[in-house]
Amino acid sequence: MIKxxxxxxxxxAGIRAAExxxxxxxxxxxxxxxxxxxxTPLNMYAELVRKCSIGEISFKDVTTVNLDEYVGLTxxxxxxxxxxxxxxxxxxxxxxxxxxxLPTGASPDPEKECINYDRLLDRxxxxxxxxxxxxxxxxxxxxxxxSHFPKDxxxxxxxDSTIEAxxxxxxxxxxxxxxxxxxxxxxxxxxxxxxxxxxxxxxxDILEKALFGKITxxxxxxxxQFYQGELTVVTDKSAFSTIKEKHPRVNPE
Ligand code: PGA
Numbered sequence: 001m002i003k004x005x006x007x008x009x010x011x012x013a014g015i016r017a018a019e020x021x022x023x024x025x026x027x028x029x030x031x032x033x034x035x036x037x038x039x040t041p042l043n044m045y046a047e048l049v050r051k052c053s054i055g056e057i058s059f060k061d062v063t064t065v066n067l068d069e070y071v072g073l074t075x076x077x078x079x080x081x082x083x084x085x086x087x088x089x090x091x092x093x094x095x096x097x098x099x100x101x102l103p104t105g106a107s108p109d110p111e112k113e114c115i116n117y118d119r120l121l122d123r124x125x126x127x128x129x130x131x132x133x134x135x136x137x138x139x140x141x142x143x144x145x146x147s148h149f150p151k152d153x154x155x156x157x158x159x160d161s162t163i164e165a166x167x168x169x170x171x172x173x174x175x176x177x178x179x180x181x182x183x184x185x186x187x188x189x190x191x192x193x194x195x196x197x198x199x200x201x202x203x204x205d206i207l208e209k210a211l212f213g214k215i216t217x218x219x220x221x222x223x224x225q226f227y228q229g230e231l232t233v234v235t236d237k238s239a240f241s242t243i244k245e246k247h248p249r250v251n252p253e
Contacts, residue, residue, distance in 0.1 A: 002211060002224075003232045004252035006240040010199040013236045014043020017131070017197050020232060021048060022057045024129045024193075030061040034130030034188075035089075036141070037066070037081045040197050041131060042088060049092040059095035065124060067132075067141035067188070069105035071155065071179035079169050080105060103153070103181035114153040114181055121153070121187055130191035134198050137161045138206050138219035142182035145218045151186030155179060185223055193230040196221075201238040208242040 007013045021044070024031050035041075051057045066081060073080035082102050090100055101120060107113035132140050137159060143150055144159045157179055158166075167173040188194075198207050210221035211233065217223075224231060235252075243250055 001231075003230070004240070004243070004250060005232065005234045006244075006252035007234070007236055010236045011043050013197060013199050013234050013239075014041070014045075015047050017041070017044040017195060017234045018047035018051065020195055020234070021129060021131070022051050025057045025059070025062060028128055029058065030063070031128040032063045032065065032124055032126070034127040034191055035064050035066050035085065036131045036133050037068075037084045038133045040133040040199055044131075044197065045089045049089065052093040059093045062095060063099040063124060064090075064095065064101065065121065065127065066100075066102040068180050068182040069103040070177040071105050071110050071181060072177050074106040103183075105177075105181060110155045110179070110181055114155055117153045117181065117183070118187070121183070127191040129193045129195055130188060132188070132194060132196045132221075134196065134203060134206060134210060134221050135162060136165060136202060136206055138210050138221045140185065140188060140221045140224075142180040143185050143188075143220045145220060147217060149186070149217045149220065149223050150182075150184040152184040153187065154182060154184055156182050185220060189223065189227055189229075191229060193232070194224065194227060196224065196231065196233045197235075198233070198239040199236045201241065203235075203239040204242040207233075207235065207239055208246055212243070212247060 005016055007016050069081045075082035103117045104113050137145055142156050144156055163176045167176050170176050210219050215222045215225050
């Protein structure tokens with residue numbers, strides 16, 4: 001069963017998502033948390049930083065593992081996800097740097113890095129809560145529309161639509177890396193709980209398609225319909241609009 005939470009604004013969606021994360025950390029101070037990048041979780045990260053700064057939560061014993069990283073970008077590249085995580089979260093909280101994990105995008109052997117990342121995931125064990133965003137094409141992490149659902153961490157070729165969408169962060173479209181290392185969908189589904197965060201009108205149709213449409217690797221997020229753990233979907237009103245229109249019986253919190 002999917003639990004829907006629909007909030008008035010993008011900012012409130014971030015605050016609500018942070019409350020859910022904070023609850024996990026309070027219940028389990030040494031939680032293993034799966035993190036994501038992108039514009040969507042920025043409000044959530046800001047709220048987690050605030051909660052940590054007032055002592056409501058501590059990341060002292062928390063371990064984090066990120067979904068993906070661009071191939072070829074070094075950690076000090078401003079568009080690397082490593083940089084993103086430090087800028088928006090890690091540098092502002094009391095987390096131990098050695099407890100934060102992302103794939104090494106600048107690895108000379110990205111295929112081997114995928115294997116290494118899976119070994120790390122095996123060592124770390126089950127993720128307590130995995131944060132996910134959703135791409136306009138239905139991707140989760142960088143698992144792009146494909147003919148199958150990748151099980152393990154893989155080297156992926158980014159789709160044109162993803163390169164286009166992410167080019168807003170780079171000087172030009174040509175600067176967007178064409179490949180990424182992405183946690184596989186099989187790995188993502190091993191998490192004990194999943195928090196899917198989606199905001200803005202641009203995500204309304206794909207969110208409905210993913211959660212109510214045909215389960216197909218051409219819409220990678222549609223696999224979440226088979227997820228056995230606890231799936232909470234936090235949205236703002238705009239992102240929830242197509243679900244509201246097509247599925248009036250869905251009653252969000
Ligand atoms: P966004 O990306 O938050 O920047 O929209 C989400 C995603 O691609 O998963």
